[in-house]
Amino acid sequence: MTQSSATELPGAVPASCDAAAEADQPPSVARRRVLKGALTAAGLVLCLRHSGRIALAGTQKYGAAGEPGGVVDNPLVFVAIHPDNTITVTVHRPEMGQGIRTSFALVVADELEAEWPQVRVEQAPADQARYGNQDTDGSRSMRHFFEPMRRVGAAARMMLESAAAARWGVPVSEVVAEHQQVWHHGSGRKLTYGELAVQAAREPVPEADRVRLKRPDQFRYIGKSSSRLIDGADIVAGRARYGIDTRLEGMLYAVVARPAVLGGKLAHYDAQAALAVPGVVRVVEIPSHPLPALSYPLGGVAVLARNTWAAIKGREALKIRWDEGPNGHFDSQRFETVLQQAARRPAKVVRNQGDAMATLRDAGRRIEAEYYLPFLAHASMEPPAATARIVDGHCEVWAPVQDPQGTRDLVTGLLGLNESDVTVHVTLLGGAFGRKSLADFAGEAAMLTKAMGGTPVKVTWTREDDIRHDYYQAVALEHLEAVAGPDGLPVAWLHRSASPTEDATFQAGAEGEDSSEYGMGMINIPFRIPNVRLEVPGVPAYTRIGWFRSVYNIAHGFAIQSFIDELAHAAGRDPLEYQLALIGAPRRIDPRRLSDEWNYGESPQRYPFDTGRLRAVIERAAREAGWGRSLGKGRGLGLAATYSFMSYAAAVIEVEVGAGGKIDIPRVDIAFDCGPQVNPDRVRAQLEGSCIMGLTLARYGEITFRDGRVQQSNFNDFPVLRLPESPQDIRIHLQPAGFEVPLGGVGEPGLPPIAPALANAIFAATGRRIRRLPLATQLADWRA
């Protein structure tokens, strides 16, 4: 086996090269593009601030600094201390189940020396200039705001100390804040935060570099699992308010008939029968916007009524003729052939080292496999819903949105208002998983209230609307070829990933994965292979492509981790031992050495690819799962490991395949390294949830198109995992890490290893290789 040459920097990357390297770092691409609303004479135009294909000028900024709005760490923006000694922490990132309202609050509370039971949370409206970046995706909230939120809490604590010292006329060095009181050592005097609040707010805010943070061993809440969920009591009592729960005085309820085919338009409609439905008040046409789709409403016909049920009945009574537009021919079954052909031809090379093509050509035996993953819908339990009203020219929106500022920009543009005339209140999100990053539904509510002269309107999407008008996870066909050396490890590796790009949602005609998309687990394979060639064919999109939890990592992770399992078996080697050999010795690799210029927008020095950490989660998951133990016929263990969003995840799944392909999962072991865990219980919850979602997409998830239309509609034909199918035992093993280690993401990185671990387990159990998802009925002929 030849060792790969010069593709990595062994050992630690010296911190001192940071500044220089960052300055000459070529511009890369943010995963999430931002829409800017603008009104032109020609109508509404949403401009791309930057996109996957337009390079940013100037110096590259990493992490939060590279996101629109950047970071704000002013305590006066985020902390309010009330005279009754309660404390309100403003959380500027939307809550969609990841627990950010709890976790940000506990970070602030800890540094502030607040008493947790006294802490309340308020959700910030959309205002990125005031709060910093609010766009909640990419598993970035804690990664980017842990340090700023610490500074917020600590600065507020220092202001309280200064206020107390001034009140007592003593040096500030003699006072200390503890348990929500400030004490004077010498005299034993003390004042509560509530008593100091007014004065403290007038103290100067300490500069960021003067803020005295706690030592990690002084943390009371950070890194502990004991803090109550801030919204827990409201949720279990039915008091928690989601977007769909918004109620305003005099509000009308709307549902919308949208074109079934993307790019379709209303040709003709007859509203007479709809208007005859009791409770229906008005029928309003929503204009369609020319493609690309952006986050614009799809257009169509809205029925406004006195209640949701009347609106639904009214919509059923509409008679509509649609002009299908350019996508009426789209057929996902035929498209699979297009993807296949694209993946079998040379395409745009995104990483090349050695000469993989020559090695493949000259090899006696190539190992080749293709993996197919279909479109997916998010199907968050709360379907899209939004409410809007206009009072005195000011539009207010209440909506469950991941990108509050993007929503505000959208509404500003759609209504032709100034930004200051639009307020977006962020409700709780009843799940989102990437769907609610693009707030077309909020745009609908805004357009409808405008059409109704400002009357409040709530738009509710039915489940059918949600399944049929999603921004879908892209279909993918992954083509892999390898040549094994004498030890069975590959000496050549070719991977072509044929998948429509999310950019096509923003730029008509964009084709093939961009650098942030193949940057998700395809380009940055850290394996010791001398000849590597990675290619990305340009394939078109015929529907709205969006972001689904962990995004392109799903297809890349499934293909690569399945293929490695295939290679191990072909070599007659144990998959665990084989994968560790393929990864090689622990080392820290500069992602640019892997041709990965994106690195999730993070600094390559701060976040190198640490193969030691990858090895460690694999070894941990295997050890905890009892890898190698003998299981009966029809049972097997499968392993998969991925690195995404700056976190390392490995899963071992135990499966039992019964007669007719009945799947039983007695146990899943997940080892996870996201650096230090700020709220370990929520980290565990996210991993449990990622496991269930990963199993859902592995077993059931599939959206298909025919005549341009989505063929699924509801949970009957787009099933998701239910409790009896859930693994009996999910064990989460968190790797310990000190707070000097930079944080990794949590919400997404647990998902990519799940589907390949299941497929590999099925192979171990049955000898059947699953190369297409979902599993569905592929094992129906299996006899136990």
Added chain:
Amino acid sequence: MASTLRINERSISVEAAADTPLLWVLRDELGLTGAKFGCGMGLCGACTVHVEGQPVRTCVTPLAAVQGKAITTIEGAGHDPIGRAVQAAWLALGVPQCGYCQAGQIMSAVALLRDTPQPTDADIDAAMAGNICRCGTYPRIRAAIHRAAQQLREAR
């Protein structure tokens, strides 16, 4: 049509068409938004309430079918010891993620524990199969039901 409903031990009159699903009466007419809309087809359980103590999917239950019957929604779940025990177990184990499905989950769990105070895993599977959680809180739901059952047993 004017109907009188008994909801959470109170008598309430509403004006709505007889075929209106109870879900929309609760949510739109009465402001009881704890019961959630998830599918509208009896597939997900988000809209579950109790009618005469039995779990019912309100999205497919017409108003006319519940006239005069005792209805308990999530807002009234804390009125009885089983409901309180389930809510407490949910909080103790940190079950909710987004929380959207949890009202329905809790109503199904309370109904289970009322009929089967010491449920087995198989009992839980059967009683909870109709409630979807897209966030994937199933392992904790299972554990929380066992915990609530144990607390209720110890309280007796």
